[in-house]
Every structure is written in C-alpha cells, then in structure tokens.
Amino acid sequence: MKIACFSTKRYDIDSLTSGNTRFGHELAFFETRLTAETTALAAGFDGVCIFVNDDVDQAAIALLAQLGVKIIATRSAGYNQIDLAAAEAHSITVARVPAYSPNAVSEFTVGLILTLGRQIHRAYNRVRDNNFELEGLEGLELNQKTIGVFGTGRIGAKVIKNLSGFGSTLLAYDLYPNPDIAPLVEYVATPAELFTRADILTLHSPLTPKTYHLVNTETIAQMKDGVFLVNTSRGALLDTAAVIEGLKSGKIGYLAIDVYEVESDLFFRDLSNQVVQDDVFARLLTFPNVLVTGHQAFLTHRALASIAETTLQNFTDFAQSGQCRNAVTLAKISGN
Numbered sequence: 503m504k505i506a507c508f509s510t511k512r513y514d515i516d517s518l519t520s521g522n523t524r525f526g527h528e529l530a531f532f533e534t535r536l537t538a539e540t541t542a543l544a545a546g547f548d549g550v551c552i553f554v555n556d557d558v559d560q561a562a563i564a565l566l567a568q569l570g571v572k573i574i575a576t577r578s579a580g581y582n583q584i585d586l587a588a589a590e591a592h593s594i595t596v597a598r599v600p601a602y603s604p605n606a607v608s609e610f611t612v613g614l615i616l617t618l619g620r621q622i623h624r625a626y627n628r629v630r631d632n633n634f635e636l637e638g639l640e641g642l643e644l645n646q647k648t649i650g651v652f653g654t655g656r657i658g659a660k661v662i663k664n665l666s667g668f669g670s671t672l673l674a675y676d677l678y679p680n681p682d683i684a685p686l687v688e689y690v691a692t693p694a695e696l697f698t699r700a701d702i703l704t705l706h707s708p709l710t711p712k713t714y715h716l717v718n719t720e721t722i723a724q725m726k727d728g729v730f731l732v733n734t735s736r737g738a739l740l741d742t743a744a745v746i747e748g749l750k751s752g753k754i755g756y757l758a759i760d761v762y763e764v765e766s767d768l769f770f771r772d773l774s775n776q777v778v779q780d781d782v783f784a785r786l787l788t789f790p791n792v793l794v795t796g797h798q799a800f801l802t803h804r805a806l807a808s809i810a811e812t813t814l815q816n817f818t819d820f821a822q823s824g825q826c827r828n829a830v831t832l833a834k835i836s837g838n
Contacts, residue, residue, distance in 0.1 A: 503573075503821045504528045506544045508536035509553040511770065513806055514577070518551075521810035525818050535766065541565040549573040549817055554580060554797070555766040560588040567592035573826070575816045577809050578800075580736060581830050582709040590832060597816040597826045601656050603805035608660030610799035611704055611734045614758035615644070618793040619730065642730075645669035650700030652693065652716070653735070654680040658706035662687050673699055697721055702730040709736035719744040728755030734799045737763035742782050749789050757786075758793040769796045 507518060510531040522529055534540050536552050538561040544550050550571055552558060558566075558574060563585055566574070574584060575597040589596045617623050620641035628635065647670045651658050654676040662672055662683050672687040675696040679689045690696050693716070697703065703725070707713050717731065718741040731754055733740055742763055748754035762768065762783060778784050786792055800809075812828065819826045 503548040503817050504546065505530070505549045505551055505817060506547040507531045507551040508534065508540070508543075509556055509770065513801070514553075517806040517810040518814070521807065521814050525814045527814060527817055536562065538562040538565060541569065544571055545569050547571060549575060549820070551813060551817075552576050552583070554578050554583060555769065556583055557766070558584040558589075560585045563588040563592055563594060567594060573597060573817065573820045575813050577813050580708050582736065584830075586830065586832050595820060595826055596830045597813075597820070597828045598830050599809050599812040599816075600828055602800070602808040602812060603802060604656040604660040606802040606805040607657045607706075607734055607799040608664050610760065611657075611661050611706075611732060612664050614732055614734070614760065614793060614795070615702065615704070615730070618756050618758045618791070619644070623793060624790070644702075647671070647701045648673060648699055649702045649704065650674070650690075650696040651687070652676075652696060652703065652705045653707035654683060654687070655706065657734075659683045661704060661706060670702075693721070694724055697724040698726070700729065701726060702732065704732035705735050705739050707735055707739060709738050714738055715741040715744075717741060717745065719747070722748045722753055725753065727753060729753070730756040730758075732758045734760045737761040737765050742786070746782070746785055749792065756791050756793075757789070760795045760799045761797055762786075762794070765797060 505527050507529055510533060515531050518529060532543055536550060536556040536558060538559065541562055544566055550566065552574060553576065571594060573595040574589065576584065577599060579598060579600055581596060581598050584596055586596060621639040625639055645668060649665055649670045649672055651662055651674045654674050659680050659682060662674065663686065665672060666686045673696055674687045674689050675693050716739045722744055740763065745754060745757060749757060764780060768780060768783060786794060816826050816828050
C-alpha cells in the first residue's frame, strides 16, 4: 500500500523504515500533524498512519474519503483522536496497536513515582550546580503506602506487578477485574472508594466520555490530603484547572504527568526559544511538587519496533483481505 505517515519524528521514520523491509509498503513521512487543513498531503495514498495528537475529526475524514483513503492506522492503543462514527459513515477502516509494550509505560510510571517522591530530579539539578545541600529534598517511601490503580488492562496490570515488591497496599478499580493480578491487589467496588483510600493514585484508562475529567473538583475533594496523582494515559482524564486548585490548596501533594489535555500544540516540538502561550500549562510548571514529561512513556526501542510491526501488519492485512483484526468500530467499543 501507499501510506502517508503523519506526526513522524526521526525515531518513527527509523522504526517504520526498518520494520517495512519485510512488508514492502510505500511509505512517505510528514512531520506535520494530520488535520482537516493538512489532508491534501494524503492525496494519492491508500492509507494514512497517525499518532496521538493528530486531529482526525469529521471534516478531516470527509476530505480523506474524497482523496480515496481507505484505512487510518494509529500508532497507539488509544483512538480518541479519530471520529469513529465519521470513519464508518465514509467506509474508512480504523486500526490501532492494542498492545506494543506495556512494560514501557508501566516502568515509566514507576519511574515518575520514584523520581518525584524522592526528589531525584531536583537533586540532579542541584548537583549540576555544585549544590550538595539536602534541605528540601525529603522524600516519601512506597513501603506501607496505599497505591490505587485506576484501570487494570495490560498497562495497569504491569504497574501493579512492578509495584508489588515495594511493600505497599495495592488497590484497583476496573469494570472488568483482571484475574491475572487478583493475588496482588484488592479490587474496590467504586472509583470513590479508590479515591478515598489511596495515598498514591495512578491512572491507566482510555479516554472516553465516561472518563473525561475523571479527576475533577468533586473527585479531588474525595481524596486524602496530600494525595500523589500520576497520569501516563490521556491528558483529559484530569481537569487541569481543578488540579491546579488542588495543588494550591495542598489537597494534592504531588503531581506527575506524562500527558496533558491540551498537549497537541506543545508536545513533540522544540519550543525552547519561544514563549509558551498556554497559561494553564505554564502555571503547572511553577509548582515544585509537579513533574511533567512530554509524552515519552512509550518511547523505548522495543516499543517502537513493536508499534511499527503491528501498524505495518495492519496495513498488510487490510491490503490482502479488506479486513484487519485490530480494527476499531463503534460496535466493538460499545460491547455489541
């Protein structure tokens, strides 16, 4: 197939090019995001390959259909950036990468907890300035802490397994409990119970209408004073304005995020010589108890190779049969 790959960085080009040696697709790479305004770049291509911050809304899909695009494959497990109803209306198949390397995100999640909890990032910066003062670097231990995990799919389950050796009490909430981790965790009946009991709360859920702003003014009020929040899933699980108020009041004691709800104009770009125009994001960076990374939890050599393999296989399956086992449909996500 002729495939237009959007939002590509050098690591994407390297992994997709290397993986394509056995598939033989014709790949073209564009650093720009796919939006309704950039769909013209997909002219002459059979399919498009996108990432998390592309904006494949109804208008974009209508234009892609006019260009003859038959399949949209995202290099991610999540697909909230794609209007599925519009894709089905225009007979465009949507495919994803359901599992590439749960270890990558789960290990990064634990890394964020340890880095922020033990002030490792601040200590690193001090030592670089020849400042060896320990004042202000007091940290917390995970031992005997209660850690709540919201969502126990592939990544959430790995997080629980990785945390199980720290001597913490592990709680979890999921509509569909995972039997593989049953001996390691106590499932609670409601999100409210998870929020109420957890010292540390880490989110591992897709973004859906039901999970949008899962952490908001009301749910933050249910949490323990000084709660430690971690989000490596999707930025819009957090109501950022409410989180800032929680940080200001001290209700939220620590915040570690690898995603941000309005990240598309920020992440995956070098803005070091520019003034960031997002005042909410800029405010987040002023807190000493906040650690932000730029959506890098997935970024390991193994994960990139796995993403490329599955994505290219999705295109091959579609080219050969018109179907794809990793296709996403409204019927599938509604459970019908």
